Amino acid sequence: MQRVFDVVILGGGAAGLVCAIEAKRRRHDTTVAIIEKNERVGKKLLATGNGRCNLTNMLINGNARNCYVGTFSKQAEKLLQEINADALRRYFYDLGLLTRADSEGRCYPLSNQASSVLDVLRFACERYGVEMLCGELPHSVRKNGDCFQIKTEHAEYTARKLVIACGSKAAPKLGGSAGGLDIARNFGHKIIPFSPALCPVPVKSEVLRSLKGIRAKAAVRLGEHTEAGEIQFTENALSGICVFNLSFFARPNEMIFVDLLSDFPEETVCNLIAENKKRFAALTADNLLTGFLQKRLAQAVMKQAGVSNFSVNCGALSSEQIKAIARTVKRLPFTVSNVNGFEQAQCATGGILGNEINENTMESKKVKNLYFCGEVIDICGICGGFNLHFAFASGCRVGGSI
16 A cells, blocks of 8 residues: 655654644645554653653753754754744643743643643644554655655555654663664765763772662762762662763763762861861761761762771871862762663764754755654753753754745
8 A cells, every 4th residue: 555645754752743743733735644663652752751751941041052962963053042942832832731840940741741741742643634653664765756755564655755753772662773864874864873871870889889779969070071960879870860961971991970079179078077087086987977978978988088997986087088088078989881771871872963954944965855853863962851852843843844
């Protein structure tokens, strides 16, 4: 069976759904179909934000420049200025979704349910007459004259315009794959292979095992990059949003330093610890950092600083030991042991090279009537709704261009 559409969108995720809605909303007589390999659209969208769907971030209103990496990140600045957080929230309001922003700028549906976001998108697709062809995996995609031919296991489709919105390899259990890059490569596009991003960083340390399960406010530094927030210690990795934002840059054998008292300079920390030495002089050394750090975390710092005999009293510690402890509080070291796989990644770096895409329309500069949106493009944002925002914004731009 062969069917003909004006527009075929490969991928029924965040970008593909918005793209389809915009294409139909602006030109009602345009025939639009989404081809989705999963049994339903938006499967990955349901898992975002721990099931709450952090769909954008208010920081995008004027501060998006430092929130993205990748070869398309600079080109995306104009798009993110025009379709900023306010514009996106208005867009979803028009679809029937109320949203709220928390104290850190992260925006969620008022219902706190990702299903609400997916539902208003699905309802809009149905209302405008978008065909959603689920359970269809493209086996071949080629251009024949002025049209594109898409073959699946069950059917063949012809499209006058084709949109690749297949996402990345992140979260393979939810359908993540590199299929979109394979199609783009076959059309002559240069691609950067996907790498996991926004994920825990596996590390090595003599004290890591003793820290399992602890959470602490800290600043985390990797090379020239520093992030602050809550860090989570697991049996073999560092986790938490601040670590996720450093995972872009983590490579095996590089050092990560955790500053456990980032509000104080090292000299002040040293003085504070010296005061505790006097205050707790008659207590055993494992009490030295009481009032500063959680007990197990304090003991790990002491051991890392070379003070492992906790039977001695605080008053017996030398000034050199106090300095070493202060230095370790400010720079608790961990060695990157590996890079996590896509299973734990929230998104991926890599994708279609940015300079081969027209940022005003998201059309390929190599193939006429071929468009890209979402994660298949080489751009990746930090945690907090930035990646979903780009998916929605780029989908909206493509839908308005085709």
